[in-house]
Amino acid sequence: MASGNNLMEKLQDEVSCSICLEYLRDPVTIDCGHNFCCVCITDYCERWEGSTTEVFFCPQCRGGFLQTMFRPNRQLANIVEGIEQLALQPGKEPKEKLCEKHGKKLRLFCEDDGEAICLVCD
Template structure:
């Protein structure tokens, strides 16, 4: 049993994963997997770039195929061992009749012996030699394998296209994001500058207004002083005797008109400002 398992393992190592048969002119891809030259060439038919490995799907930009002489020699050795092995399948005996399983029943999908073939259970069934059944179903499996590989290849192409679209969208979004941030940064700097200009103007206007107010206060103080002095003089004049009162009465009235006139002019200017 162990010898049979070892032989089966050797056969697997010497078989192409595309055609599922022994290697014929084996070649190695850049990723380290081996295939028949004709199988991998057919798999890459119609491609000028992006050559995918049928086993691991890793792609290479060039059609790099290196002949694997050691694997070719090993395959020949495995073939010879398989042909000269001491009946590795001797254990495959019919459980009921203990005869070798030589036929395959199509209806029951099982291997049977020659005695089973003549039994009531299988007499009306379609049976073929196991070797023919293996070859037939191997061909059928290959026929299913080819469209499956094509579907997988198309799916990987679609996935690659979608990934490229996603990367392009990410790149565009990043560019737009940077543009928005840049524009808002410029706008922020502009607003800060405008704010400083407006605050500076307000400060200058405030200084001018305060300066005018102080000037007005000074003028009001001067007017107030003039009024107080004139009031004092008139009150004093009223208390004088007749001779003194009439002596310079025109000058007092004239000063009163002068002060009053100056106040009227100031009031108009102040209300106009």
């Protein structure tokens, strides 16, 4: 059985955008079923705007999708909000310190700043 910290970390990973690595904001689902922040996947598609095809490829699985087929995922947005609130509850301090900005484990030491940082901050 997973410990509370491992479970919370897994949930945080599941509600994070694989493009920006932050919690999903205005999550949308594409044809393959993966979820991204609406802004992140829109920016991703705009980088390919000059291409001759209307089909884009999922950043996670490379499955094809149409930009016009984004579907808002309101249930996932509610889940993200709940997980954010659980992660920030006072008195529920995790055994390991987490990055205040990204909510990820502090795994590296920044010699310039003299403090521990997460992989995203790196």
